[in-house]
Amino acid sequence: xxxxxxxxxxxxxxxxxxxxxxxxxxxxxxxxxxxxxxxxxxxxxxxxxxxxxxxxxxxxxxxxxxxxxxxxxxxxxxxxxxxxxxxxxxxxxxxxxxxxxxxxxxxxxxxxxxxxxxxxxxxxxxxxxxxxxxxxxxxxxxxxxxxxxxxxxxxxxxxxxxxxxxxxxxxxxxxxxxxxxxxxxxxxxxxxxxxxxxxxxxxxxxxxxxxxxxxxxxxxxxxxxxxxxxxxxxxxxxxxxxxxxxxxxxxxxxxxxxxxxxxxxxxxxxxxxxxxxxxxxxxxxxxxxxxxxxxxxxxxxxxxxxxxxxxxxxxxxxxxxxxxxxxxxxxxxxxxxxxxxxxxxxxxxxxxxxxxxxxxxxxxxxxxxxxxxxxxxxxxxxxxxxxxxxxxxxxxxxxxxxxxxx
Amino acid sequence: xxxxxxxxxxxxxxxxxxxxxxxxxxxxxxxxxxxxxxxxxxxxxxxxxxxxxxxxxxxxxxxxxxxxxxxxxxxxxxxxxxxxxxxxxxxxxxxxxxxxxxxxxxxxxxxxxxxxxxxxxxxxxxxxxxxxxxxxxxxxxxxxxxxxxxxxxxxxxxxxxxxxxxxxxxxxxxxxxxxxxxxxxxxxxxxxxxxxxxxxxxxxxxxxxxxxxxxxxxxxxxxxxxxxxx
Numbered sequence: 001x002x003x004x005x006x007x008x009x010x011x012x013x014x015x016x017x018x019x020x021x022x023x024x025x026x027x028x029x030x031x032x033x034x035x036x037x038x039x040x041x042x043x044x045x046x047x048x049x050x051x052x053x054x055x056x057x058x059x060x061x062x063x064x065x066x067x068x069x070x071x072x073x074x075x076x077x078x079x080x081x082x083x084x085x086x087x088x089x090x091x092x093x094x095x096x097x098x099x100x101x102x103x104x105x106x107x108x109x110x111x112x113x114x115x116x117x118x119x120x121x122x123x124x125x126x127x128x129x130x131x132x133x134x135x136x137x138x139x140x141x142x143x144x145x146x147x148x149x150x151x152x153x154x155x156x157x158x159x160x161x162x163x164x165x166x167x168x169x170x171x172x173x174x175x176x177x178x179x180x181x182x183x184x185x186x187x188x189x190x191x192x193x194x195x196x197x198x199x200x201x202x203x204x205x206x207x208x209x210x211x212x213x214x215x216x217x218x219x220x221x222x223x224x225x226x227x228x229x230x231x232x233x234x235x236x237x238x239x240x241x242x243x244x245x246x247x248x249x250x251x252x253x254x255x256x257x258x259x260x261x262x263x264x265x266x267x268x269x270x271x272x273x274x275x276x277x278x279x280x281x282x283x284x285x286x287x288x289x290x291x292x293x294x295x296x297x298x299x300x301x302x303x304x305x306x307x308x309x310x311x312x313x314x315x316x317x318x319x320x321x322x323x324x325x326x327x328x329x330x331x332x333x334x335x336x337x338x339x340x341x342x343x344x345x346x347x348x349x350x351x352x353x354x355x356x357x358x359x360x361x362x363x364x365x366x367x368x369x370x371x372x373x374x375x376x377x378x379x380x381x382x383x384x385x386x387x388x389x390x391x392x393x394x395x396x397x398x399x400x401x402x403x404x405x406x
Numbered sequence: 407x408x409x410x411x412x413x414x415x416x417x418x419x420x421x422x423x424x425x426x427x428x429x430x431x432x433x434x435x436x437x438x439x440x441x442x443x444x445x446x447x448x449x450x451x452x453x454x455x456x457x458x459x460x461x462x463x464x465x466x467x468x469x470x471x472x473x474x475x476x477x478x479x480x481x482x483x484x485x486x487x488x489x490x491x492x493x494x495x496x497x498x499x500x501x502x503x504x505x506x507x508x509x510x511x512x513x514x515x516x517x518x519x520x521x522x523x524x525x526x527x528x529x530x531x532x533x534x535x536x537x538x539x540x541x542x543x544x545x546x547x548x549x550x551x552x553x554x555x556x557x558x559x560x561x562x563x564x565x566x567x568x569x570x571x572x573x574x575x576x577x578x579x580x581x582x583x584x585x586x587x588x589x590x591x592x593x594x595x596x597x598x599x600x601x602x603x604x605x606x607x608x609x610x611x612x613x614x615x616x617x618x619x620x621x622x623x624x625x626x627x628x629x630x631x632x633x634x635x636x
Contacts, residue, residue: 012503320493322516
């Protein structure tokens, strides 16, 4: 009797008891299905997150002083030192200030205005202009009160007119209770949907999408040259995390501090998210694996019941010449069929589940051949681990005793 | 065909020892038809289990069709049961979910015979016992007498050296019992060797030789004078 015939016989047996077979498989469906869904969603989320940050620009870093006191603040000389480093493409000062924007009807909306040095809009956070021009070096040196705004804010403020027509107009921004007029010189593209009602668009006033020269904003708020935050770009081909760490060390040394600055680089964030997601995925998968073990115990339980119920059949088969080995094989293959079929269905459930859940959160679930290998190996292992014991019980039955069973 | 010498069977259950068979000597020649009789507890069932290679004797030698069974292990046993012995049980012992043809195919399946040949031989065997028109039925769809005929077909299908029947008419009415015994007689006339346990004297009358067990020994072994049937 070959394996094919044994499989056929086992299939017949399982189909002869569909309800029980289904219930036996249920634990496996859930186990394999949830592990696959979690892995696929985890990978999908990781990729989604990475894409977002890589768009922001790998190589970008920012440094923030941990205290706002004179010992900690970053001086223009510090910035120059960093800028002169071999690995650094650029480093610039930036400052942000709470303010409010006053629309044509005099209504005010709270928001933030950002002042940046030259290089920010070209290197660190490159923008695509819809109309107008970028902030020039001359704007920077003169501290001109010019403004770059996002398309969505332009639409909210000026209404549905062509972007070109917005250029040159003034926007009134209230900073430290003083209204200041800024001239719009450029409108840049965002991913937001600009085709919304005026009421909807007003919500976007709060975005941090008002950019002015560093010197202009510094003059208005009367701040000194020192800042609490700088941003920069590391050249390609250097290990970004270690360069960022080195910059921190340089600043600490110059300011005689032990650990005065927090440093964030995009590479670091991506690494961190990768790590967190891996650990999280492993953890949740481990939890889901418990259901696999529970499912396996369920299978063992049912197989033991089956052996008990079919004691007489086993006796008959033995009397007719089935060896212990063949009986063992028959029951192991039955268990394997249950787990492998259940694993396969679980895989499909996981696949559909991950796509459905992913679609609801805007994440594209990612599947790999590794997941198929995982499901197959897990299914086969569970079938073997939990199937062998009942099969062994069946194989070692004494034919005389077995023939006496009801 | 069967040569049994000085066979003892002792059951051990913890410290308890129970001797079921005492120094049995028993021979069956080819084409014999033997009935074994005896009250329950006489040792006749134990003896049949040893004959059928379902159990080992505690001591003594057993030679079946030239093979020394005394030295066989469990694996050899299943092969011997498959190739040399055809069982017919009181309770028929057919698998209810299989058709009768599939039931008859089982011993051939374990013998490694290809499906097509199996099917043909199973149908032939069923035709031989008069069930050629029932081949697609399951055991539950036929009568008790018919079921026992399926069991006989199954016992025959691997051309065994001997057929061992354990109370084959015990679950049948008298009409079916006679039918079954007639089939056995017909097979025996064709040269099939049969050993049958029964407790019904009138059924034993269908055989050629009667062996009586009591308390683990053979107390009588004689040829049947006025055979029934034939």
